[in-house]
Amino acid sequence: xxxxxxxxxxxxxxxxxxxxxxxxxxxxxxxxxxxxxxxxxxxxxxxxxxxxxxxxxxxxxxxxxxxxxxxxxxxxxxxxxxxxxxxxxxxxxxxxxxxxxxxxxxxxxxxxxxxxxxxxxxxxxxxxxxxxxxxxxxxxxxxxxxxxxxxxxxxxxxxxxxxxxxxxxxxxxxxxxxxxxxxxxxxxxxxxxxxxxxxxxxxxxxxxxxxxxxxxxxxxxxxxxxxxxxxxxxxxxxxxxxxxxxxxxxxxxxxxxxxxxxxxxxxxxxxxxxxxxxxxxxxxxxxxxxxxxxxxxxxxxxxxxxxxxxxxxxxxxxxxxxxxxxxxxxxxxxxxxxxxxxxxxxxxxxxxxxxxxxxxxxxxxxxxxxxxxxxxxxxxxxxxxxxxxxxxxxxxxxxxxxxxxxxxxxxxxxxxxxxxxxxxxxxxxxxxxxxxxxxxxxxxxxxxxxxxxxxxxxxxxxxxxxxxxxx
Numbered sequence: 001x002x003x004x005x006x007x008x009x010x011x012x013x014x015x016x017x018x019x020x021x022x023x024x025x026x027x028x029x030x031x032x033x034x035x036x037x038x039x040x041x042x043x044x045x046x047x048x049x050x051x052x053x054x055x056x057x058x059x060x061x062x063x064x065x066x067x068x069x070x071x072x073x074x075x076x077x078x079x080x081x082x083x084x085x086x087x088x089x090x091x092x093x094x095x096x097x098x099x100x101x102x103x104x105x106x107x108x109x110x111x112x113x114x115x116x117x118x119x120x121x122x123x124x125x126x127x128x129x130x131x132x133x134x135x136x137x138x139x140x141x142x143x144x145x146x147x148x149x150x151x152x153x154x155x156x157x158x159x160x161x162x163x164x165x166x167x168x169x170x171x172x173x174x175x176x177x178x179x180x181x182x183x184x185x186x187x188x189x190x191x192x193x194x195x196x197x198x199x200x201x202x203x204x205x206x207x208x209x210x211x212x213x214x215x216x217x218x219x220x221x222x223x224x225x226x227x228x229x230x231x232x233x234x235x236x237x238x239x240x241x242x243x244x245x246x247x248x249x250x251x252x253x254x255x256x257x258x259x260x261x262x263x264x265x266x267x268x269x270x271x272x273x274x275x276x277x278x279x280x281x282x283x284x285x286x287x288x289x290x291x292x293x294x295x296x297x298x299x300x301x302x303x304x305x306x307x308x309x310x311x312x313x314x315x316x317x318x319x320x321x322x323x324x325x326x327x328x329x330x331x332x333x334x335x336x337x338x339x340x341x342x343x344x345x346x347x348x349x350x351x352x353x354x355x356x357x358x359x360x361x362x363x364x365x366x367x368x369x370x371x372x373x374x375x376x377x378x379x380x381x382x383x384x385x386x387x388x389x390x391x392x393x394x395x396x397x398x399x400x401x402x403x404x405x406x407x408x409x410x411x412x413x414x415x416x417x418x419x420x421x422x423x424x425x426x427x428x429x430x431x432x433x434x435x436x437x438x439x440x441x442x443x444x445x446x447x448x449x450x451x452x453x454x455x456x457x458x459x460x461x462x463x464x465x466x467x468x469x470x471x
Contacts, residue, residue, distance in 0.1 A: 022046035041084030060178025071205040073147030079433030115146025131217035152202035154429035159385035172212035223294035230281030235359035255385035270335035352428035
């Protein structure tokens with residue numbers, strides 16, 4: 001370890017103390033590898049400030065010493081955006097000690113939290129005040145609010161409540177030179193210039209360190225109606241989505257799609273799951289309505305699906321009669337990622353499309369992949385209600401590193417070219433990180449890339465914030 005590094009660690013220790021530094025190699029290990037195991041880095045030190053003031057001092061020191069910073073929350077990202085490189089020159093700034101719920105304001109329907117608050121804890125704090133924070137993800141027991149903001153996380157309730165950009169009213173951010181921007185305003189209307197908040201949401205730690213947020217809260221839903229349906233095609237499910245929206249309005253909170261292959265994978269690899277329908281169907285949807293009180297939600301859902309069964313838009317349906325049944329269905333949906341990890345090597349595509357284009361995309365993409373001659377299985381699932389598909393391609397576990405590399409290059413180009421032709425996006429909710437950084441330059445216009453780079457240079461002229469990610 002160089003003298004400069006030793007001096008940096010000494011000065012960091014003076015800021016955060018023993019509890020705020022991780023220098024032991026074994027203790028650092030969980031911070032250095034992403035949870036999918038795709039990226040591995042190394043650092044001399046992980047620094048864990050306890051509050052915004054300490055974070056500002058840490059960032060100011062890194063600014064003065066030109067030390068690159070990788071901000072990390074729960075380390076549950078899917079694109080390598082919170083993993084350091086292997087140079088050893090970067091510092092991980094972990095927000096996990098900044099875990100206070102600062103205030104819950106049930107009258108204003110807002111909650112102010114530290115960036116390191118675990119999402120599930122934010123949900124619990126809202127419930128404790130008789131309110132509801134709707135962001136829900138498979139990783140909610142370990143991901144943090146700051147990470148959710150940095151990646152503009154979506155999840156299963158975007159259809160009704162929006163993603164994190166819609167769920168955050170104000171932010172507190174430590175800028176790359178160590179100054180603190182306090183934008184913690186719980187206002188629905190603030191027309192006083194550029195919306196700085198939106199620059200930081202989705203910026204993946206490249207413009208500053210989010211240390212706090214004012215989040216929107218809602219009335220707690222006390223009634224739900226849940227059903228599982230089978231259909232022959234994505235086009236039929238898109239038609240059913242339109243009907244359900246027209247009849248149920250904002251009561252429709254989730255409309256999740258799963259192909260037969262996705263369902264079969266879960267049933268094979270996730271314990272205590274079983275097929276909801278008596279016979280397999282090419283496509284399935286998990287539909288949920290919710291409201292603050294029960295105004296006939298079950299009857300409303302039965303009416304919509306009954307009509308769809310009559311005119312053969314869908315082929316089968318199962319209605320939940322208890323919360324236990326509904327939880328079992330959600331376990332299937334949330335088990336797909338876990339099942340993929342166990343079953344094979346997966347080339348992931350987190351894409352967004354106009355809902356009207358999804359059926360055509362699926363047919364064309366499946367044909368293109370079939371023509372490639374790969375031993376591959378398509379695992380197609382996602383949030384049909386907001387146009388976000390996880391169009392993944394699984395290749396055999398026996399595939400070599402070179403096999404995976406070549407298949408990834410080929411399939412990414414096929415899928416992402418088609419997505420772009422259909423006016424879609426190659427990253428819907430997982431962020432760009434390292435995974436899509438190079439592709440971004442191919443699919444974004446030169447003008448868009450220039451504007452983003454100008455913003456980056458204006459905020460971070462020393463280029464110390466999460467280098468090698470996004471841009």
